[in-house]
Amino acid sequence: MLACAAALFLPTALAAQPDAAPPAPRTRAEQTDWQATSTHADVDRFLAGLAALPHGDRIRCETIGRTVQGRPLRCVRVRAREHSPALRALVIANIHGGEVEGKEVVQILLREIALGEHDDLLRDVEFAFVPVFNADGNDEIDRGNRVDQNGPDGGVGRRHNSQDRDLNRDFIKVESPEVRALLATFASFAPHLFMDLHATNGSYHGYHLTYCTSLNANTDPALRDLMHDRFLPAVRTRMHESHGLRIFDYGNFGRSGPQSGWSTFSADPRLAINYVGLHHCLSLLSEAYSYLPFAERARATRAFVLESVRELVVRKDEVLCLRAAAEARAAELPFCFGHELAPPVQGELLVGAVDEVEIEGLGVRRIARPEFTAIQAPLRTRFVARAERTLPEAWAIVGDFPLVAQVLRAHAVPVFTLGAPVRARTEAFVVRELARQRAPFQGHRLVRLGGELQGGEHELPAGTLVVPARHGLARLAAQLLEAESDDGLATWGFFDGALHRADETDGLGYPVLRLLEPLAEDALRPVAADASVFPALVPYEPAFGSAEPRNDPPPHDVAVVVEVAEPGKRLATRGFEAEARFEGRVLRYRVGDAAVESLDALGNALASASTSGEGTAPPPAVALVRRGRGVRHPELVAACAALQSAGVRKVLLWPDWIE
Secondary structure, eight states: OHHHHHHTTSOHHHHHOTTOSSOOOOOHHHHTTTSSOOOHHHHHHHHHHGGGSTTGGGEEEEEEEEOTTOOEEEEEEEOOTTOOOSEEEEEEEOSSTTOOHHHHHHHHHHHHHHTTOOHHHHTTEEEEEESOSSHHHHTOOBTTTTTTSOOOTTOBOOSSOTTSOOGGGOTTTOOSHHHHHHHHHHHHHOOSEEEEEEEEOOSOBSOSEEEEOOOOTTSOHHHHHIIIIIIHHHHHHHHHHHHOOOEEEOOEEETTEEEEEEEOOOOOTTSHHHHGGGGTOEEEEEEEETTSOHHHHHHHHHHHHHHHHHHHHHTHHHHHHHHHHHHHHGGGSOEEEEEEEOOOEEEEEEEOOEEEEEETTTEEEEEEOSOOEEEEEEEEOOEEEEEEEOOOSEEEEOSOOHHHHHHHHHTTOOOEEESSOEEEEEEEEEEEEEEEOSSOBTTBOOEEEEEEEEEEEEEEOTTOEEEEOSSTTHHHHHHHHOTTOTTSTTTTTTTGGGOOOGGGOSSOSSSEEEESSOOOGGGEEEOOOOGGGSOOOSSOEETTTTSOOOSSOOOOSEEEEEEEEEOOEEEOOSSTTOOOEEESOEEEEEETTEEESSHHHHHHHHHHHTEETTEEOOOOSEEEEEEOTTOOHHHHHHHHHHHHHTTOSEEEEOOTTOO
């Protein structure tokens, strides 16, 4: 079945011209009959091979940033030279390193374009593709990752990036260099359609793929209605009629099973799909059903991308008109908060089933059965807001918050400082409730505030950050700065040191004031970009920073190699993202001529390496770390942290991804 499905992706141009030279590149998945997936280096080689194809001049590959470990983030721009498209579409894949079909599909689509296909779309659409967004996580390929997924047998990457963060939960706090790079590309490219390609391993349903658009109530209502009521129903029909594929709104069954209904996931803009809606961009989440074979998931994903872009072209005039109107009225619409699922609507739901196959030492693989059952059940596929509030003229952030200023800049929200003190009429948020989540989530204890607004006047000192609210991204600014935002900067702890309940302070309990009258423009100074304020979340940095890697190592005082001495036996885990556990696993740490097998001993070996003939020398200032094959990222982090604990000031990571 896999081989037959793979044949669906062979380019038609090659079939017609078997002697054509040079041959079109094939993805790693195609080369292996869908038993393996592409590494970052595989994708780079594939992209390089497109230039020699008949229409390779339509494709331009750019580096838009670098990952935590220094891998280049590739963005592939596609435009037919003979046209000036009115529409732009940005498609990203592999935001989760184990969800790999989108990465293969993007390569296949690029090859098809380089061979002269899809001219009907290129007349109206300019594309930007990011085939491997989580490049570090992608290359942590292991057979034990996402064991329950139906292939590829050769293993897939890990969900998180090298900061151990889920990139699809980072679109408010923007802690990762990957998301900051994508937001800069988003701002410059200004897409009309954004697609985020995933695979889901949730409820046992009867669909090839489920989808979602922006669910946040601060998305312009006309754009939300377009997607829910007209755009997606048309795509759904064509997917069935033209491809024989069943698709439906993304979600899961209730706890009591299918009869209890089907509910979608979240309206929080920490997720990319909800976030981009705040930029007046049509957004689509694609979730291929992970219990289908790998090649079948790719076939469904490819069809969904093409049919969605076709629908964008069909509705070109409507999309352009609605987007312009959304930007014009953004500041006039209220800010919505207190999201909850909308009342259910009765509808048809396809219920599937799976077979379970035990994979020794790893866990259980689930394989979708071909049969399914249609039932009537309550469907909850949209969110509504319990409350709303008129926007102010601007927000003033009182205090020293350089990181907040740079996060706002990363979001393309205008931010200024006051050049001189100003007295202004304001509303302050009086904090009555301040709750912090007990368990950390993505490295943070999430914050929830309750209270009310209180009018008054405040003296704003020079240097106060000011964020206007009369522009096209006003509701995004409100999402970030309003105290009662479901998912704002306060949620992620950006104001923690300045938060106080009303019974604990006479001053501001929340450091963001709502300004009720405009400030003079000549009183405002634009904030300059300063990426240095973003903190690193790993105990190492790439050996070459933003420069291209070289064969010669950078200056360092000591070299450390982390390698696997005994791989041990991997124990089966529950949950597709559970951290791997091993029995009998041993790591070895080499420092010069010494080789030790514990982190405690690593510190001693480092001290020995620093010993001079007549005494001891201080710990080395710079250590260059090389990771051996099979060393898992948490093990690498632990070794680098141990070096820092032993007194090393800077740990440089050699790029093990260079082949």
